[in-house]
Amino acid sequence: MSRHTASSLTATQKTCRILAVLSDPRVNRLTDIADRTGLDRSTALRILKELEGEGFVERDPVSKVYVLGPQVYAMHHAMVHGISVRDAARASLIRLSRRFGDTVILSVPTGCESICVDLCFGDYPIRANYLDVGSRRPLGVGAGSLALLADMASEEVAAIRQAVDAELLRRYPRYSPARLDEELALAHRRGHVMLLDVVVEKMGGLGVAVRGPDRRPIAALSIAALTERIEGRESELAEALAREARDIEHAWMPA
Template sequence: MTASSPPVTNAVQKVCAVLRALSGPAPMRLTAIAEAARLNKVTALRILETLTAEGFVQRVPGTKTYALGREALVMAAARRAVPNLAALAAPGLLRLAAASGDTALLSVRSGTEAAYIAREVGDFPMQPNILQVGTRRPLGVGASSLGLLAWLPEAEAEALLEQVTPRLEAMSRLPLDAIRAEMAAARKRGYLVLLGNTYEGMGGVSVPVRGPLGDVVGAFSLAGTIDRMREREAKLATMLQREAAALSALLAEGNAVPPARKARRA
């Protein structure tokens, strides 16, 4: 906040001030956040702890700094704001859908759910049309959603798995032990494949997308008929990994503005 900013007086303004402080390009320490938000450290810390618990802020692993979290990402994607992960992922999704003929998806974690924020459909006649932008699923239901869960730190993944177990029992065809086994297999091979877990005859392959801090910011996935997924599993995984690496490189470069928007600014 600048010296000309109005004073922070109520609880909502204090939360907004903390989020505004964190909207810069780099993670921040508590002292810097409190100073930028014009709050004392105790108040700033209390707000940060609440925002972290709600997913709007994250602690950067291995440091004493904070950054915006996954819920802020979901809101930004919904508003087509900058940084816009969905816009940055659009070329990769187009390539995936064109090369595979299947449905290419980008999902992000939102609390105990996965939210689809971008989608491109290939030309194969049979597509999982129920998977639309804005669709949410419990973590663990479907390849993309289970992938987001699998690549979290194991202790965090297990804690989330316990929270979503009642919903998994209602929506997933896999027992809990089988879900854990699929997660372990995904960590070893670098991609997750799930066939017929949610919808009969349909399956998917997914890989993680990592941000500049090394954390998983989303997942690319391809969804289609079981036969198509099974026959081309390794090939599809390679395609997904290539596009995930390309998107991660863009994020690492700080290239958060889509090219078209950059051109208009120039």
């Protein structure tokens, strides 16, 4: 693409071209990005900094390379074979919240975090309103987030644990990396997650992963409630969540 052509692009078009070339992992330095998009270095740098600020691009401070950021992966995980995970899960959220009366949450993984992309409140007087749509947590913090981490391949978990453990030490004094290890082991034995009194005192959650066509976790269903309401219904909640997760997965199975 010529410099003359690039100069006639709108700001949106320039941004889209930068995101497009970053899909090639070999194009990761400012010089290469500017060359492939036809933009001058100053323009490319300005857009990259703006994208980095919004979470669409990340820059390694040591190697100086640019890669696609967590917001891009959040959008990717929200769609599977043209089907919106949020749309596919909506009926499940409604059924679960009506049946049990508590808050039901849909989360997706992005980088070292999970994002709440939908939730549905039940009619129980005390609601788990500490998590809103768009809220982010380190993977492993909260039942749905822990269900995602527990269902990931061991090499993927190892790659993100340094960042996750640092956030636990900084933001969650009651939830040490050692405690996370224990909860992961329990999740593998149970086949589901039950996390109590970690994020909010006297509140807990139970969660299961939702897998994509490649069997990797692309979302998690979880129920948040008072700890006493979770403990007394663990088996019933786990069975219902697992059934709904499998129903969601059927949305992208071949006919």
